[in-house]
Amino acid sequence: MPHFRPRRKTDLPFVMGVLNVTPDSFSDGGAFIDQAAAVERGLEMLRNGADVIDIGGESTRPGAEPVPVEEELRRVIPVIKSLREQSAARLSIDTFKPEVARAAVEAGADIWNDVRALQEPGALELAAELGVPVILMHMSGKPKTMQDRPEYEDVVGQVCDFLTERADIAMGAGVDVNSIWLDPGIGFGKTLDHNLALMRDLDQVIKLGYPVLFGASRKRFIAAIDEGADEMERLGGSLAAAMRAGQAGAAMVRVHDVRMTVQALKVQAAIRRGSA
Numbered sequence: 502m503p504h505f506r507p508r509r510k511t512d513l514p515f516v517m518g519v520l521n522v523t524p525d526s527f528s529d530g531g532a533f534i535d536q537a538a539a540v541e542r543g544l545e546m547l548r549n550g551a552d553v554i555d556i557g558g559e560s561t562r563p564g565a566e567p568v569p570v571e572e573e574l575r576r577v578i579p580v581i582k583s584l585r586e587q588s589a590a591r592l593s594i595d596t597f598k599p600e601v602a603r604a605a606v607e608a609g610a611d612i613w614n615d616v617r618a619l620q621e622p623g624a625l626e627l628a629a630e631l632g633v634p635v636i637l638m639h640m641s642g643k644p645k646t647m648q649d650r651p652e653y654e655d656v657v658g659q660v661c662d663f664l665t666e667r668a669d670i671a672m673g674a675g676v677d678v679n680s681i682w683l684d685p686g687i688g689f690g691k692t693l694d695h696n697l698a699l700m701r702d703l704d705q706v707i708k709l710g711y712p713v714l715f716g717a718s719r720k721r722f723i724a725a726i727d728e729g730a731d732e733m734e735r736l737g738g739s740l741a742a743a744m745r746a747g748q749a750g751a752a753m754v755r756v757h758d759v760r761m762t763v764q765a766l767k768v769q770a771a772i773r774r775g776s777a
């Protein structure tokens with residue numbers, strides 16, 4: 502799959518379904534991960550209209566502990582292989598570790614979703630070698646500490662500068678311009694005000710000229726607005742954010758609730774067109 506580019510501007514953004522293969526998502530509370538349940542969830546998201554499944558074995562939530570490479574591989578590779586056997590749909594690997602990205606692509610993944618924007622040693626060279634689409638995301642700090650008082654003078658300008666620089670560096674290392682996607686990294690080292698500014702001014706990121714992935718699904722900023730809404734009570738906020746991304750021209754939204762997001766995006770597009 503050499504290039505994966507957005508559909509025409511008037512069409513719906515692609516929908517990327519989140520598949521976290523982590524013990525808190527697919528275990529009975531112990532360390533054992535139910536791989537079959539994870540694969541079934543991925544297939545269900547595809548039946549519900551997802552264009553891409555994003556498979557991750559290390560949580561990137563604020564405060565999350567790092568996971569060793571071997572454990573991450575143990576979690577994601579069997580799931581990728583099984584989904585690949587059962588579906589021709591696009592699969593994305595959510596990892597910042599080059600070792601995991603390589604094994605995932607060998608196992609059948611088509612896209613590299615890198616929350617560290619190819620900053621790990623060897624990542625740039627590997628992205629050029631693999632030749633798959635790569636998502637470069639902005640994050641200030643690392644998941645463990647990124648929410649410890651993040652500061653910016655101009656969050657939108659700084660995120661745009663960072664993404665432009667990472668895209669330039671990637672191309673300098675041999676990554677094809679048509680393989681590059683950008684992502685402002687909602688919730689990654691950002692306060693509520695930072696997240697809101699990035700959502701309001703998302704068109705600034707889109708104007709950089711690359712397809713943009715946008716992910717706000719179930720994130721904590723929703724609970725800062727609708728006080729105390731726990732993770733499973735954030736569908737309304739997630740849809741509102743996805744609608745904003747669709748309106749601004751994002752090429753893909755990363756979501757947990759695929760069925761409802763597809764429906765909301767279809768209604769938004771129908772309203773825009775004035776016909777079903």
Ligand code: 9MG
Binds near residue numbers: 557595615686687715
């Ligand atoms: C892994 N992950 C969690 N949130 C994300 C987001 O908003 N964008 C991307 N690219 N990856 C994310």
